Amino acid sequence: MSLTLRNVSRTFAGASAVRNISLSVQPGEIVGLLGTSGCGKSTILRAISGLDDGYEGEIEINGNTAKEVHDTTGFIFQEPRLLPWLTVLDNVIFGLKGEHADKQKRAKEYIADVGLEGKEKLYPRQLSGGMAQRVAIARALVTSPEILLLDEPFSALDAFTKMQLQDLLLDVWKTYQSTVVLVTHDIDEATYLCDRIVILRGQPGEIDREITLTEQRPRKRGSEELARYKADILESLNLDRARSIT
Numbered sequence: 001m002s003l004t005l006r007n008v009s010r011t012f013a014g015a016s017a018v019r020n021i022s023l024s025v026q027p028g029e030i031v032g033l034l035g036t037s038g039c040g041k042s043t044i045l046r047a048i049s050g051l052d053d054g055y056e057g058e059i060e061i062n063g064n065t066a067k068e069v070h071d072t073t074g075f076i077f078q079e080p081r082l083l084p085w086l087t088v089l090d091n092v093i094f095g096l097k098g099e100h101a102d103k104q105k106r107a108k109e110y111i112a113d114v115g116l117e118g119k120e121k122l123y124p125r126q127l128s129g130g131m132a133q134r135v136a137i138a139r140a141l142v143t144s145p146e147i148l149l150l151d152e153p154f155s156a157l158d159a160f161t162k163m164q165l166q167d168l169l170l171d172v173w174k175t176y177q178s179t180v181v182l183v184t185h186d187i188d189e190a191t192y193l194c195d196r197i198v199i200l201r202g203q204p205g206e207i208d209r210e211i212t213l214t215e216q217r218p219r220k221r222g223s224e225e226l227a228r229y230k231a232d233i234l235e236s237l238n239l240d241r242a243r244s245i246t
């Protein structure tokens, strides 16, 4: 499932949030949107998802405008956004169409895929943050979205859980061949996960540059290669050395 943005701009109450974003994402590619706070990363993701159709320019998913096909995207937010009165199983089933027995079977498979087999009957309040985010991942995947949109999906988690879920994302990506757009502030996360990193700058946000990562997977966290990409990105963001704020 390919994704194309052509000159996408978004203005809120007269203030420009992003300007002239053009981007092509190939089927099965993991593309990261990286940039400092307020440069419009979430705004771009919401436009791709169809949650926000107030943008100018064009967004195409496999040749159709995003406004027509938003049900082919799955969204994972920073916080899991589970329905507290529903069990893990019912949270994953919620929004699925079809016969109840089929939905249950399918939801259970995805719950197992994210490592939560046996936890189907628990309620959100009984889950750790990492477990809840696994449920959110299962819920996003269960509808077989062709494009997975992730808005800082691991940023509220502790460092260890974050690394586990990054690996889980790579596992499900391999299994389901999803096209992924990942919004993140985390340069290590971007270099570990992405085929390509799009660096946004400014307010309104514009694309500053794109970096294609040729590192084979599985990548090694802390490798020299990833460290080189990180240094390059820090320099692009003017964050490579301490700067006076006066």
Ligand SMILES: Nc1ncnc2c1ncn2[C@@H]1O[C@H](COP(=O)(O)OP(=O)(O)OP(=O)(O)O)[C@@H](O)[C@H]1O
Binding pocket: 012, 013, 016, 017, 035, 036, 037, 038, 039, 040, 041, 042, 043, 044, 185, 203
């Ligand atoms: N619904 C909205 N109404 C008004 N302004 C908005 C709205 N959504 C976003 N903005 C503005 O658009 C700009 C970009 O916001 P956005 O949330 O996309 O940035 P971001 O790069 O994702 O930031 P962060 O990394 O802090 O989440 C900001 O100036 C924000 O205030």
